[in-house]
Amino acid sequence: MSNTAPHPLLQTLRERLGHAHVLTADQTDLSSYEQDWRKRIRGKALAVVRPANTLEVSDVIKACAQARVSVVPQGGNTGLVVGSIPDASGTQVLLSLQRMNAVRHIDTDNLTLTVEAGCILQNVQQAAEQAGFLFPLSLGAEGSCTIGGNLATNAGGTQVLRYGNARDLCLGLEVVTATGDVLHGLSGLRKDNTGYDLRNLMIGSEGTLGIITAATLKLFPMPAAQLTAWAAVPSVADAVKLLGLAHQHLGAGLTGFEMMGQFALSLVDKHYAHLRVPLWQDSPYYVLLENSDSESEAHARERFEHLLELAFNDGCVRDAIVAESLSQTRNLWHIRESITLAQVDEGLNIKHDISVPISSIPDFVAQTDALLKKEIAGVRLVNFGHLGDGNLHYNVQAPEGADTAAFLREHEDTVNTLVYQSVRKFGGSISAEHGVGSMKVDSLPDYKDPVALHCMQHIKHALDPQGLLNPGRVVR
Amino acid sequence: MSNTAPHPLLQTLRERLGHAHVLTADQTDLSSYEQDWRKRIRGKALAVVRPANTLEVSDVIKACAQARVSVVPQGGNTGLVVGSIPDASGTQVLLSLQRMNAVRHIDTDNLTLTVEAGCILQNVQQAAEQAGFLFPLSLGAEGSCTIGGNLATNAGGTQVLRYGNARDLCLGLEVVTATGDVLHGLSGLRKDNTGYDLRNLMIGSEGTLGIITAATLKLFPMPAAQLTAWAAVPSVADAVKLLGLAHQHLGAGLTGFEMMGQFALSLVDKHYAHLRVPLWQDSPYYVLLENSDSESEAHARERFEHLLELAFNDGCVRDAIVAESLSQTRNLWHIRESITLAQVDEGLNIKHDISVPISSIPDFVAQTDALLKKEIAGVRLVNFGHLGDGNLHYNVQAPEGADTAAFLREHEDTVNTLVYQSVRKFGGSISAEHGVGSMKVDSLPDYKDPVALHCMQHIKHALDPQGLLNPGRVVR
Numbered sequence: 001m002s003n004t005a006p007h008p009l010l011q012t013l014r015e016r017l018g019h020a021h022v023l024t025a026d027q028t029d030l031s032s033y034e035q036d037w038r039k040r041i042r043g044k045a046l047a048v049v050r051p052a053n054t055l056e057v058s059d060v061i062k063a064c065a066q067a068r069v070s071v072v073p074q075g076g077n078t079g080l081v082v083g084s085i086p087d088a089s090g091t092q093v094l095l096s097l098q099r100m101n102a103v104r105h106i107d108t109d110n111l112t113l114t115v116e117a118g119c120i121l122q123n124v125q126q127a128a129e130q131a132g133f134l135f136p137l138s139l140g141a142e143g144s145c146t147i148g149g150n151l152a153t154n155a156g157g158t159q160v161l162r163y164g165n166a167r168d169l170c171l172g173l174e175v176v177t178a179t180g181d182v183l184h185g186l187s188g189l190r191k192d193n194t195g196y197d198l199r200n201l202m203i204g205s206e207g208t209l210g211i212i213t214a215a216t217l218k219l220f221p222m223p224a225a226q227l228t229a230w231a232a233v234p235s236v237a238d239a240v241k242l243l244g245l246a247h248q249h250l251g252a253g254l255t256g257f258e259m260m261g262q263f264a265l266s267l268v269d270k271h272y273a274h275l276r277v278p279l280w281q282d283s284p285y286y287v288l289l290e291n292s293d294s295e296s297e298a299h300a301r302e303r304f305e306h307l308l309e310l311a312f313n314d315g316c317v318r319d320a321i322v323a324e325s326l327s328q329t330r331n332l333w334h335i336r337e338s339i340t341l342a343q344v345d346e347g348l349n350i351k352h353d354i355s356v357p358i359s360s361i362p363d364f365v366a367q368t369d370a371l372l373k374k375e376i377a378g379v380r381l382v383n384f385g386h387l388g389d390g391n392l393h394y395n396v397q398a399p400e401g402a403d404t405a406a407f408l409r410e411h412e413d414t415v416n417t418l419v420y421q422s423v424r425k426f427g428g429s430i431s432a433e434h435g436v437g438s439m440k441v442d443s444l445p446d447y448k449d450p451v452a453l454h455c456m457q458h459i460k461h462a463l464d465p466q467g468l469l470n471p472g473r474v475v476r
Numbered sequence: 477m478s479n480t481a482p483h484p485l486l487q488t489l490r491e492r493l494g495h496a497h498v499l500t501a502d503q504t505d506l507s508s509y510e511q512d513w514r515k516r517i518r519g520k521a522l523a524v525v526r527p528a529n530t531l532e533v534s535d536v537i538k539a540c541a542q543a544r545v546s547v548v549p550q551g552g553n554t555g556l557v558v559g560s561i562p563d564a565s566g567t568q569v570l571l572s573l574q575r576m577n578a579v580r581h582i583d584t585d586n587l588t589l590t591v592e593a594g595c596i597l598q599n600v601q602q603a604a605e606q607a608g609f610l611f612p613l614s615l616g617a618e619g620s621c622t623i624g625g626n627l628a629t630n631a632g633g634t635q636v637l638r639y640g641n642a643r644d645l646c647l648g649l650e651v652v653t654a655t656g657d658v659l660h661g662l663s664g665l666r667k668d669n670t671g672y673d674l675r676n677l678m679i680g681s682e683g684t685l686g687i688i689t690a691a692t693l694k695l696f697p698m699p700a701a702q703l704t705a706w707a708a709v710p711s712v713a714d715a716v717k718l719l720g721l722a723h724q725h726l727g728a729g730l731t732g733f734e735m736m737g738q739f740a741l742s743l744v745d746k747h748y749a750h751l752r753v754p755l756w757q758d759s760p761y762y763v764l765l766e767n768s769d770s771e772s773e774a775h776a777r778e779r780f781e782h783l784l785e786l787a788f789n790d791g792c793v794r795d796a797i798v799a800e801s802l803s804q805t806r807n808l809w810h811i812r813e814s815i816t817l818a819q820v821d822e823g824l825n826i827k828h829d830i831s832v833p834i835s836s837i838p839d840f841v842a843q844t845d846a847l848l849k850k851e852i853a854g855v856r857l858v859n860f861g862h863l864g865d866g867n868l869h870y871n872v873q874a875p876e877g878a879d880t881a882a883f884l885r886e887h888e889d890t891v892n893t894l895v896y897q898s899v900r901k902f903g904g905s906i907s908a909e910h911g912v913g914s915m916k917v918d919s920l921p922d923y924k925d926p927v928a929l930h931c932m933q934h935i936k937h938a939l940d941p942q943g944l945l946n947p948g949r950v951v952r
Contacts, residue, residue: 109716109835110866111723154669162728165667168644183927188833190865191641192905193630193680194912194924195950196932200676204669221724240585247587248697251770252638252728294727295779303771357664359585389666390586429668436670448670451659455939456672462938463931474671 009067009093013049016059021050021099033074033094036082037141041438043086045072045094052099054174054182054213061211062180064093070468071095073207075118075149078141080353081437083206083473084149097148100213103127111219112171112188117148117212124217133219136163136255140337148212154204156433158333161388162255162292163220165433167203174214175202178464186216201459206435207470209463225297228256228290228329229304231311231320232283237362238316239287239387245314246289249307253300256290257388258336263397264384267342268335275335283318287387288336290329339384347404349382349397350415356428358390365392368422372396375418376411391432394419420447436474444475485543489525489569492535497575499524509550509570512558513617517914519562521548521570528575530650530658530689537687538656540569546944547571549683551594551625554617556829557913559682559949560625573624576689579603587695588647588664593624593688600693609695612639612731616813624688630680632909634809637864638731638768639696641909643679648692651678654685654940662692677935682911683946685939701773704732704766704805705780707787707796708759713838714792715763715863721790722765725783729776732766733864734812739873740860743818744811751811759794763863764812815860823880825858825873826891832904834866841868844898848872851894852887867908870895896923912950920951 013022023030024047035042046069051057064071073095074084086092097118105114108131115124121142128135137150139157149155151173155166163169172187175198185199202210233239239259246254265280280286293300304322311317323329343349356364365383372379378399385392396415398407420430420443430447431440445453456475460467489498499506500523511518522545527533540547549571550560562568573594581590584607591600597618604611613626615633625631627649631642639645648663651674661675678686709715715735722730741756756762769776780798787793799805819825832840841859848855854875861868872891874883896906896919906923907916921929932951936943 107833107835109720110833112833154673156667156669160667167673177927177931181927181930183931184925185928187903187905188835188866189831189903189905189908190834191632191636191831191862191867191908193632193907193909194905194916194920195680195928196685196935197630197643197673197676197680198928198931200673201935204671204673209672221727223727244585249770251697251699251768253770292727294725294729355665355667357583357586357588359583359664386667390664391667427663427665429663429665429670431669432665432667433669440670444670449660451653451657452661452671452674454657455653455659455674458938459672459677459935462934 007046009063009069010047012063013047013060016063017049017051017056023048033077033096034085036085037078038080041082041085043088044090045086046091048094048096050096050099054176057095057176057211057213058180058182060093060095061176061178065178065180065466065468068466068468069093070471072470073097073152073211075146076120076141076144078145079149079153079437080434081431081439083153083435083437087472095211097146104214106131107188108133110188112216113219114186114214114216115147116214117146119147121145121147121150128219132222134222135217136220137166137169140340147215151203151212151215152205152207153435156386156389156391158256158258158386160386161257162252167200169218170199170203170215171218172216173199173202173212175210175212177210178466178469183210186214188216206437206474208460208474209469221294223292224295225293225300226290226329227293227297227300227304227323228288228332229308229320229322230278230332231287231289231308232279232318233285233287233316234283234318235362236285236365239285240358240361241314241316242287242311243358243388245311246307249310250291250303253291253293253303254289255292256288258288259384259387260286260288260336260339261381261383263380264339264382267346267382268338271342271345272338275331275338277335278321279319288332339382343382343395343397347398348408349395350408350412352394352419353432353434354394354419354423354428354430355389355391355432356423356426358387360426361387361390364422364426368394368419371418371422372415375414438473441473441476483522485539485545486523488539489523489536492539493525493527493532497526509553509572510561512561513554514556517558517561520564520566521562522567524570524572526572526575530652533571533652533687533689534656534658536569536571537652537654541654541656541942541944544942545569546947548946549573549628549687551622552596552617552620554621555625555629555913556910557907557915559629559911559913563948571687573622580690582607583664584609586664588692589695590662590690590692591623592690593622595623597621597623597626604695608698610698611693612696613642613645616816623691627679627688627691628681628683629911632862632865632867634732634734634862636862637733638728643676645694646675646679646691647694649675649678649688650690651686651688654942654945659686662690664692682913682950684936684950685945697770699768700771701769701776702766702805703769703773703776703780703799704764704808705784705796705798706754706808707763707765707784708755708794709761709763709792710759710794711838712761712841715761716834716837717790717792718763718787719834719864721787722783725786726767726779729767729769729779730765731768732764734764735860735863736762736764736812736815737857737859739856740815740858743822743858744814747818747821748814751807751814753811754797755795764808815858819858819871819873823874824884825871826884826888828870828895829908829910830870830895830899830904830906831865831867831908832899832902834863836902837863837866837868840898840902844870844895847894847898848891851890914949917949917952
């Protein structure tokens, strides 16, 4: 089609949504929609549409289905696996949920919150807090990611140990299907055994089975106190041992358990010296623990001291501090979260978001470290993550002083294969919390059970027979 | 076919499984397999097959698929919605998982337990306990139901408030699909975002999408102490208020919150006077609270006393006792669990397993009580259940002295319709924890979102195109 004869679909969409909410590249800079967050790939959309409500989403899908034009849903576009930008063809409609950002309802007796898909995660957290409750989903991108994207990708984050993934925090969904029908499932029910679990099927399907337009989420009582501790541990195995003790003695109070390797912390010390990373020269591994107490800060401290004394006597902790104040608690989290940026300052590296059973983590780390060091002399491993969930961000950094770009060019494929094969050996997952998107869709068949893949393909075909919803993501 | 010419499928099955494990009515009394637990319906199987392992299950499904014979999976046959017995045709194969009862693996560092589908729930609990951990799924039938059945029906029980339904306790499944292929998904991973959530799709699908043959389950640290309290509350609304306070002040220690109406307790007092139901003449409603403490019994008691003092001052609790000993704790649970049998002693009634948002429970109870009392003079309501989950067993008993059979005949349909319409009005579910089975499959279209039902039908057709797995259950 030429630039002068408008696409008939665009005319239909403009009639339904209004001209201001059907954006095209000849009028508007679409780069924030067309480029992924890590700026790896730039796609090209036929148009970006911004519906204001569920009915408009339904209209968009119906119009696109009739025109056989595929649709790529997008929330905050902060995904890490290139799952929410259009391909390069210029034929796909990018459906942005950002205008659907209302908090529809808070039900404090039912401990639920109903929000639209385009709500920024931080705004969801704040709405909960203003009502006196906790919405515990928490992750680095919370200032710009949307709850719809969090659910579509089953986001993880730092509170999974206690509260679960995004999936576990959702009681009901409103979804627009591939035919443009609206599935009204905004239930605030904690128990409902009337058929197949469509909610969990939609969650984590990355927009390939339906468009999530709203969700009913769980609220939790606000803890009376949150306290952190920082422990130097002699080995990964000792970190696992400490986790077991923490589960036993803190119970559900244990809301965070993050492991960090010494090299990861050395990068924070190097690039953000003002953060004053505690104890980091003493030990190969460190653990950040968080205790959320329903009683008081004094009680939280007493429980931490009891736990750490047991751990000292056991030998699985070498040295430890308990935060003295809320600001110190925040600073310890800030150190943990600064690892990501410290890596950027050190130069691009090869990132992995993997999980293995927690019991296998010590062997996984030892064996994979050794394989990589044998393969690439001087390679540096930035190993940190959510040990309590068996989830490591196991990243591979070029040797000191090496040319980063050359390192990536030369080693990226080999390193990925080596790490993923090691993950497979230990029965793990090559995408613990980031999803599949476009980036991992072609490696999935090498690491996923083939019967599971077949079931996925059958389900995709059953719910989206024309293949119009986010094609090429999750399953081919 | 005549009785003398054996069905060719039976020959095949006998070759694969051995003669001893393919049972037919001419040789064996099959009533325990063919009749549902509440003895409502008796079916007739072509044969009962009892495979010993996953490969044999796969063989059975392949042979049945080739012969186009449908298969009804069965665990302990304790279901309440007639979902695991054959129909009356004499053409279905009843697949009993009871011989597959091994505990395959316990991984204490990963807090997981891998068991076969035919394991009795109580044995799963005991295996966990012997390893020093808690497997929290707990329900009345635990001495005879199987974990495979619990997962296939997403069983609830008394610990859902803290630990969730069966679904929430499962990390991975091994499943034989409708084609007889084995889906190897026995992951011990807490995070895995590599595609659609097939685990949760299978859980709760009542054997209509695949046969669960094994599962990896979550373990929890054993609480240091479990203590119960018993509170007389002036109204349902006060019970809801007490729930909010309990969430706030006990946090995740709150592991049970059961509400019981005075009439339900009067039946226990009448038929089991030796249980000495506390305080039951004082108040229209009562709450049994359980506090699981990771510290000590003294701490649990102190937290309870703190909570109850706040509740007294607020007025939402009129009188209360905290159990003085483990035996008193058990006795309070025993009273709660005796409501089911006390109803039987009083005469059959019309049972409902419904859920509504917790915030709607006071209005739901008031309005539905009033409608029923207007419809049937002298009707008695046995209202009790898991208030913390929004799940009530809202049962309707004949007026005192009435003929029970005549009452059921005359009123069952009207009462069901009236209760279910009230449930729908409050956005609730007509089956909170028991499932759909055959009993509710035909009323589902009246109470379930039509788009959700369509999606379910598409999924059923995609994963079981011949309709051989437990046909006529969940979806038509």
